[in-house]
Amino acid sequence: ELQHRRSAAKATGDEPDPRFKLSAPWAQALRNVALHPEKAQQDVLYKDDLVVLIRDAFPKAKHHALVVARDPMLRSIADLRKEHLPLLAHMKEVALRWVQEERSKDPMTVAFKLGFHSVPSMAQLHMHAVSQDFNSPALKNKKHWNSFTTRFFLPLHNVESELASRGHITIMAHAEQEQLEGQELRCHGCSKSMTLMPELKKHIATCDAVKRLPGI
């Protein structure tokens, strides 16, 4: 059936509809959680007037949660201004509390990092809290890997300091975004370069440098 539809589109020479992504329901899932947490399909771990804390639906590490801002005006980091620094401090506090809970359940876990994707795929400002093991079946491809281990991942502290100094976040150029997403696979601990995902996943499971990574 799918194959049939693909062939049909090709046969008629139909061009892709650029509005499809913008209106796609999946891109609004986090916004829906933020605006209507009581209707959320997944468990809400914590909620107040400013944020909602949930586990990532497709965790890319043993421990992976999202702190989602509830302000409808905050669709991404591009909407952040100096006035939002207190909100970021609150998001940090909520994330750190969750990290401590996870750590108490799993004392041997490696470091955690807090931060944002430069160009997120989903609407609504959300901060990742993710353990640096990246041991998860949902971590499947180069884009996944590079979105957490290259400059595509903006640590919370960097976002805070750029807001404080410039008053807004400079969004990276599309060409740079694509370059980072497509770049070679490299261990985030020892910088060893690898060709294939299975090779990388096997390596990071045993790399000593990964175990000693700095972080929370």
Added chain:
DNA sequence: GTTCTAGAAC
């Protein structure tokens, strides 16, 4: 963001 799968890479 994920799923699916054709065809490349092994």
Added chain:
DNA sequence: GTTCTAGAAC
């Protein structure tokens, strides 16, 4: 023959 990546999805 099997594993793996990468692009379409309306």
